[in-house]
Every structure is written in structure tokens, then in C-alpha cells.
Amino acid sequence: MPATSTANADQARQDxxxxxxxLQTEWNMTPISARVEEVLRKVPRHAFVPEASLAEAYETDYAVPIRRAEDGLxxxxxxxxxxxxxxLDQAGLEPGMRVLEIGSGGYNAAxxxxxxxxxxxxxxxxIDADVTGRARRYLDATGYGNVRVVTRDAEFGVAEFAPxxxxxxxxxxxxxPPAWTAQLAGGGRLVAPMRLRGVSRTVAFDLADDxxxxxxxxxHLTVFVPMQGAGAHEERGIAVQGEDIALYDVEESVDVAALRAALHGPRAEFWPGVEFVYPDRMHLWTAAHADRHATLHISGDVVEHGPAGRVAQRPTPxxxxxxxxxxxxxxRATxxxxxxxxxFAYGPHGREAAEHYVDILRAWAKRKDTMARIEVWPSGTPDADLPEDRVRVLDKPHTRTVLSWP
Incomplete structure (x- = not known):
């Protein structure tokens, strides 16, 4: 890279x-640690995405696409x-640690x-040889040849370099998957973006003695591309109104025609006097406490002009x-x-659902400063061995995930 371009990249990285x-100060977020700040200022992010412009590579809130499927996904x-x-701050990496990264772009490993x-x-x-191939090239080119790059289905971890x-x-x-927990050292930590009844959260877990x-x-709320291979899980929505309105994370059969008609019909409004704060925490609380929960995905145009206007967030629980x-x-603004x-209540039984929802929100108002505790146990763990204060248990093939608010 010419000297001028190098200088531009260095300045873009500092900026x-x-x-x-x-932004973290303005948004009242926990600032990044001094150690993470130091490495962000050092590692050339643009070198791992040469197809992107400097502006794209160094945009703070932009995920740079690396590979797409035939349909553009x-x-x-x-x-x-x-x-x-x-x-990285959630992981708390310290000198001398052994780290496994699942999903290879190269930059994060550097x-x-x-x-x-x-x-x-x-x-x-x-799992993708093209992805690991480019990660290997860019790691070598930037001086990080010591990073191991492995091509395989990450569902099974990389046992030969564990724990x-x-x-x-x-x-x-x-x-x-059980391989991830099995390959953690005693007292180790796993950081993973999870789906919890339709709610996306990146969670840092410590491995307990048992x-x-x-x-x-x-x-925290995050959005990631889904796992491929043996751990893939297809999340299919129910189209309610073309591409404008869809229902996801549904645990029951839905009368789509009736739902569509309800959303275009009259609505009742309930305002229980609960402040709209910590909406992401509120979403997880709702998902855990609602008897018949789902996630409604609504396009921006429908939010502004359609039947379900003024929703609290997109997607909305x-x-x-x-x-x-x-x-x-x-x-609504106050x-x-x-x-x-x-x-907002829609349909002939909307009031019943709304009253249940209002009870959930009022209970939330008393606990809004409390973060959920999320515990993951192996599948087959008896109910008697799960925490007594559990609010919701999410059963999946490998695990039982317990949500509670201590």
C-alpha cells in the first residue's frame, strides 16, 4: 500500500x-477496556476486507459482508x-490464554x-474453506501467522488443541453443542450469540464446577449470521402480509387470514404508565413471561402508514x-x-392478550434494573436439578436453558 494510503488507513483506524x-459515552454504555482499545488502534482492520472501502472497513457499526449465498443472503x-x-471485553482475554474462535474472518482472531x-x-x-482460506492469507500478510486456522464443522469444536x-x-x-462446553478448561468462559425464544443476546457464560x-x-443485543453445518437451525417466518409483516418464533398454529384481518381492523389501546426504558431487557422479560409469545417483523413503511403503526421496536414482541x-x-412520547x-390489542380476543401483556409490563417496571440470569444445562437434566426460581425453561436438542431474574 502506498505511503499516503497507509497514512489514511492509520488515521481511519484512530478515528x-x-x-x-x-458514542459509548453519549449512549451511556460501558466503555471498552484500555487493553481492547489498544489493540483496536493497532490491528489493520481494512487488511482483512480489501474489497471494502476504508470508510466501510472502519465504520463503527457496520458488519462488512464477506460471503453470500446464491440468493444473496x-x-x-x-x-x-x-x-x-x-x-472481547466480555471474554476477558488475558496474556497466556488459549482461545477458540468459532467463525473465521481473521481480524477478530488477530x-x-x-x-x-x-x-x-x-x-x-x-466450515467454509473459502472463508478460512482468506483468513489464513490475511493473517499471514499482517503478521499473525501464529494463529491456527482450521476448516471443519465448528459444531464439534477443535478437540486437538483443547482445553x-x-x-x-x-x-x-x-x-x-456439548463439544463446546467439553472443550472449555476449568473455570473457562464461553461467549456466544444466542436465540432465546426469539430474542437475540450475546451472552458471556462462566463454566461452573458442576x-x-x-x-x-x-x-447484549446483537445480530449475527446463523450457524451452518450440523448446528444449523432454519428460522422460518409466517408471512402475514407479503414481505411487510411476518411472524417469527411461533410455538403454535396461527390462523394467518384471521390475524391479517385483525391487524387491519379496529384496535384498543392500553397505556399502563410504564416508562419505555431498556427495551432489549424488556423484550427478554416478555419472552420469558408471556404464555403465547411470538415476534412480529414489520417493514418501516408499515410502521409509518400501516395497520400496526407506532410499534415499540422492530422486531417487536x-x-x-x-x-x-x-x-x-x-x-408514545411523554x-x-x-x-x-x-x-395495542387487535382481534376478538385481543383484550385478553393485552391484559396479560399489561400485567407483564407492570411487573417489568418493578424489576427493570435487573439483568436476567441465563443458565445452560445439558439436555436430560431433571427439573428437580434446575434452579427453583426459574421463570422459563427452553428445551433444545443439546441443552436446557433456564431464564430467571434473581
Whole structure:
């Protein structure tokens, strides 16, 4: 790269970190650690995505596409630096640690290599040979030839270099395969983007003495490309109105025609006086406490002009009822930049769903400052061995995930 271009890239990298720090202050977020800031200022992010412009490579909240399927769907990307910094701090990498990264872009492995130092080890694994091939090339070209790059289905980990002090998963994991926990060292930590009844959360888990995983109190909303291979899980939505309105994470049969008619019909509004704060935490609370929960995906145009206007967020958690009825969370301004959360009720039984939703929101208002505790146990664990204060148990092929609010 010419000297001028190198200087431009160096400046773009410093500007990226400065912007990230400023935004974290403005948004009242926990600032990145000094060690993570240092490596972000050092590792040339643009060198791992040469197809992107400098502006794209160093945008703080932009995930750079690396590989797409034939239908255009992104199957691999370099995560936004905001998310990478957050996950590295969640992982708490220290010099001398052994790290397994699941999902290979190269850049994140280089950051991890800097954090664990020459006495540490970093292994990155991906199922796609094209992805690992480019990761290998760019790691070598930037001086990180010490990072191991492995091509295989990450569902089974990389046992030959285990145990790992930290495992960082950079793809969306619908379930946590037993190999990951088995390959953690005692007292190790797993950081993974999970799907919890339709809610996306990146969670840092510590490995307990009895072998189950216990979340640390710093999980965050993130969006990742889904896992491929044996751990793949297809999330299929129910089209309600073309591509404008769809229902996901449904656990029951739905009368789509009745639901469509309900959303275009009259609605009742309920405003229980609950402030709209911490919406992501509120979503997880709702998902755990609602009897008939689903997630409504609505296009921007429909939010502005369609039948379900003024929804609280997109996607939005909803509560279903019989006859195509539904209760949708909404919000309205109360002045001074503050908002109130409420519920829109649609359909013949919408009021019943809305009353249930309002009870959930009122209970949330008393616990809004409390982060959920998320624990993951092996499938087959008896109910008697699960925490007594559990609110919701999510059963999947490999695990039983327990949600509670201590």
C-alpha cells in the first residue's frame, strides 16, 4: 500500500476508535477496556476486507459482508467493530490464554492474538474453506501467522488443541453443542450469540464446577449470521402480509387470514404508565413471561402508514390469542425525550392478550434494573436439578436453558 494510503488507513483506524469511545459515552454504555482499545488502534482492520472501502472497513457499526449465498443472503461477515470490542471485553482475554474462535474472518482472531500475547494460543475454525482460506492469507500478510486456522464443522469444536480458557462464537447459535462446553478448561468462559425464544443476546457464560454454564451480568443485543453445518437451525417466518409483516418464533398454529384481518381492523389501546426504558431487557422479560409469545417483523413503511403503526421496536414482541388476535407492544412520547410503553390489542380476543401483556409490563417496571440470569444445562437434566426460581425453561436438542431474574 502506498505511503499516503497507509497514512489514511492509520488515521481511519484512530478515528474509528475515537468515534466508538464517543458514542459509548453519549449512549451511556460501558466503555471498552484500555487493553481492547489498544489493540483496536493497532490491528489493520481494512487488511482483512480489501474489497471494502476504508470508510466501510472502519465504520463503527457496520458488519462488512464477506460471503453470500446464491440468493444473496449473507453467510459470512466481519462483525461491526462495536460488537467485536464488546465481545472481547466480555471474554476477558488475558496474556497466556488459549482461545477458540468459532467463525473465521481473521481480524477478530488477530485482535485476540494481540490480547493473549506470545505465550497464548488462538485457534479459529469455520466450515467454509473459502472463508478460512482468506483468513489464513490475511493473517499471514499482517503478521499473525501464529494463529491456527482450521476448516471443519465448528459444531464439534477443535478437540486437538483443547482445553480452551475462552471460546468466542461469532455466529448465531440456536443451541450450544456439548463439544463446546467439553472443550472449555476449568473455570473457562464461553461467549456466544444466542436465540432465546426469539430474542437475540450475546451472552458471556462462566463454566461452573458442576459443568453447567452461568451467565455473567453483561449480555447484549446483537445480530449475527446463523450457524451452518450440523448446528444449523432454519428460522422460518409466517408471512402475514407479503414481505411487510411476518411472524417469527411461533410455538403454535396461527390462523394467518384471521390475524391479517385483525391487524387491519379496529384496535384498543392500553397505556399502563410504564416508562419505555431498556427495551432489549424488556423484550427478554416478555419472552420469558408471556404464555403465547411470538415476534412480529414489520417493514418501516408499515410502521409509518400501516395497520400496526407506532410499534415499540422492530422486531417487536407480541402475545397471541385465539381467533387471530394479538397484542403488540407500542410506545408514545411523554415529553422531554421520554416515552411510555403500552399495548395495542387487535382481534376478538385481543383484550385478553393485552391484559396479560399489561400485567407483564407492570411487573417489568418493578424489576427493570435487573439483568436476567441465563443458565445452560445439558439436555436430560431433571427439573428437580434446575434452579427453583426459574421463570422459563427452553428445551433444545443439546441443552436446557433456564431464564430467571434473581
Amino acid at each position: 474509528m476508535v475515537d468515534t466508538l469511545l464517543r 449473507i453467510t459470512s461477515s466481519m462483525s461491526a467493530v462495536r460488537v467485536q470490542a464488546m465481545m 485482535l485476540a492474538s494481540e490480547l493473549v500475547g506470545p505465550a497464548g494460543e488462538v485457534t479459529t475454525v469455520d 480452551y480458557d475462552r471460546i468466542i462464537v461469532t455466529v448465531r447459535a440456536w443451541d450450544l 459443568g453447567h454454564l452461568v451467565s455473567r451480568p453483561d449480555h 407480541v402475545v397471541l390469542a385465539d381467533g387471530g388476535s394479538v397484542a403488540v407492544r407500542a410506545k 415529553g422531554g425525550g421520554r416515552f411510555e410503553t403500552g399495548v
